[in-house]
Structures are given as C-alpha cells and as structure tokens.
Amino acid sequence: MSLAIKPAPVRKSLTVPAPPARAFEVFTAGFGSWWPKSHSIGDSPLKQGVIEGRVGGRWYGALEDGSEQPWGEVLAWEPPSRLVLAWRISTAWAYDPDLLTEVEVTFAPEGAGTRVTLEHRLLENMGDGAEGARASFESDGGWMGLLRLYAEAFS
Amino acid sequence: MTYGNAAFAALADPTRRGVLERLASGPRAVGEIAEGLPVSRPAVSQHLKVLKAAGLVSDRQDGARRIYAIDPNGLGPMRAWLDQFWDEALEAFKAELEREANEIKEINP
Numbered sequence: 048m049s050l051a052i053k054p055a056p057v058r059k060s061l062t063v064p065a066p067p068a069r070a071f072e073v074f075t076a077g078f079g080s081w082w083p084k085s086h087s088i089g090d091s092p093l094k095q096g097v098i099e100g101r102v103g104g105r106w107y108g109a110l111e112d113g114s115e116q117p118w119g120e121v122l123a124w125e126p127p128s129r130l131v132l133a134w135r136i137s138t139a140w141a142y143d144p145d146l147l148t149e150v151e152v153t154f155a156p157e158g159a160g161t162r163v164t165l166e167h168r169l170l171e172n173m174g175d176g177a178e179g180a181r182a183s184f185e186s187d188g189g190w191m192g193l194l195r196l197y198a199e200a201f202s
Numbered sequence: 203m204t205y206g207n208a209a210f211a212a213l214a215d216p217t218r219r220g221v222l223e224r225l226a227s228g229p230r231a232v233g234e235i236a237e238g239l240p241v242s243r244p245a246v247s248q249h250l251k252v253l254k255a256a257g258l259v260s261d262r263q264d265g266a267r268r269i270y271a272i273d274p275n276g277l278g279p280m281r282a283w284l285d286q287f288w289d290e291a292l293e294a295f296k297a298e299l300e301r302e303a304n305e306i307k308e309i310n311p
Contacts, residue, residue: 054281059288063296064303073299081298083290138280165292167284 056168063161067154068127070161074152075100075130079109088140089116098132100124106132117142122149129153138173148172212256217241218249222272225259229271258282 063070073081079095087093091112099105102124108116119133132150137143148169155162212218217239224235236246250270253259261270 057281057284057288059292061292061296063299065299069302070299073302074295077298081294083294086287086291163292163295165288167288170281170284173280 054170056166056170059165061163062157063163064159065161066127066159067156067161070163071127071130071154074098074154074163075126087116088118088136088142089114100126123151127154134167146172212252212258215249215252217245218253221246221249222253222258225270225272229269231264231267231269233267235270256282 065073075098078098082093082096084093086096087108087110089108089110091110091114093116094109094111096108096118097106099121102121104121104124105117106119106121108118110116117135119135121130122133123129123131130152132152134148134150135143135146137146148167151166151168153164155164220239221235224230224239232243232247232250235250236243239246241249250259250261254261254270259270259272261268263269
C-alpha cells in the first residue's frame with residue numbers, strides 16, 4: 048500500500064508573562080513544577096518530570112516507586128532562546144531508543160513577556176511499526192481509547 | 203478550533219466512531235462502510251466529511267468510487283492526541299508563570 052501520508056508537525060504558540068530567560072528556566076529547571084502528572088508513561092504514577100540542562104542530558108519521568116522512565120534526551124540546549132528534546136515514546140506508549148521524533152521549543156521576547164512556540168515533528172517516524180500502531184488503535188488502552196475518553200469528556 | 207479539538211469533537215459521535223472502526227481493517231468505499239451500520243449511505247458520507255475535516259481519514263478517487271482510509275500507520279489519531287497533549291502541557295506551563303507573576307505583584311504592588 049503506497050498511502051504514505053506524512054503527518055504535519057504539531058505546532059503551538061502562546062505568550063507567557065515572563066522574560067525569555069525566566070520562561071526558559073521555568074520550562075527546563077522548573078519542569079517538575081508544572082508538567083502535568085497525567086502526562087506520563089510507566090507502571091507507577093509520575094512524581095515529577097525532569098529535564099537535565101545540557102546537550103545529551105536526559106529527559107525523563109521520576110516515578111513514585113523511585114524508578115525512572117526515560118522519555119528521550121536534550122538535543123539542543125541554547126538558553127534562553129531554544130531547546131530541542133528527543134521524544135522517543137512510541138504509539139504503543141513505550142520508550143523506544145531507536146525512535147526519533149523532535150520537540151523544539153523557542154522563546155522570543157514579546158512586549159514584557161515571551162512568545163513560546165513548540166513544534167513536535169518527525170511524527171512520521173512513529174509509523175514504522177504499522178502493525179503495532181494498528182493493534183494500539185484497536186485496543187481500549189491505546190490512543191484510540193484515549194481519544195474516546197477525551198471525546199466523551201468534550202461531549 | 204485546533205486540530206485536536208476537531209478530532210475529539212468528530213469522535214464524540216458514536217456513529218462516527220463506528221465509521222472509523224470499520225476503516226481500521228483497511229481502506230473502503232462509502233457503500234462498504236455503510237453496510238452493517240444503522241444509518242443511510244448519505245449520512246455515512248456526511249460523517250466521513252466530518253472525519254476528513256478533522257484529519258482522521260483521507261480519501262482518494264478510484265474510478266467512480268471514492269475510497270476512504272485512515273492513515274495506514276494510524277498516525278492521524280496519534281497526531282490529534284499529541285495536539286491535545288501539548289495544549290494541556292503548555293497551558294500548565296503558562297499557568298505556572300502567571301502564578302509567579304501574580305506573586306511578584308503581591309510583593310511589589
């Protein structure tokens with residue numbers, strides 16, 4: 048089947064009431080203070096998310112049971128203006144060191160605050176395991192099941 | 203409306219979820235999708251239009267038939283999910299900085 052549909056990157060943009068240096072600092076060093084506890088994978092609940100502030104630094108979830116759930120690592124570290132994280136979580140909600148998708152976050156001054164833009168790209172790389180994706184689609188625990196829950200919350 | 207919200211709104215309808223589930227096993231024409239569903243073929247076409255607008259299915263012309271498919275890798279819903287995921291994460295980030303800005307105002311009114 049030659050239906051190679053390449054998903055567009057997810058792009059987000061918002062302004063926050065702090066200068067870029069502070070916005071960058073809270074996004075990274077303060078990551079654990081704001082990253083939603085629901086945004087996690089693994090067998091134990093998320094205690095806090097962590098970004099290690101250097102190229103090659105790890106990006107992971109510190110879980111309640113004391114274990115660490117890797118999510119990826121820091122690919123670019125350019126405070127206060129730019130950060131690129133590797134997101135290596137597959138459609139089956141598992142860490143896969145061979146999977147690369149990128150999350151780029153930029154911080155630009157805007158008035159007294161900062162315009163933060165986020166791009167999650169290379170999503171097509173998630174499509175390599177087509178069978179796994181299909182299984183995930185069909186199971187209630189997969190993202191189709193999650194989408195259903197969201198849809199029900201919206202209705 | 204963001205992509206994510208469109209996708210979730212599209213999936214809020216149980217018939218549309220049924221349509222999408224019928225496409226999980228492979229691309230199909232409208233008539234094939236409508237078979238076994240308790241709605242008319244024109245209604246199925248309308249549902250497909252909504253799913254297409256939400257980015258959950260794609261279509262192509264095959265002679266006189268129009269074939270609908272979900273991304274063979276199923277990435278449409280994944281993308282929709284990520285779209286919502288980042289909305290929530292960035293809202294939380296913004297709320298943290300707003301809380302901080304308010305605290306600064308309280309200290310230095």
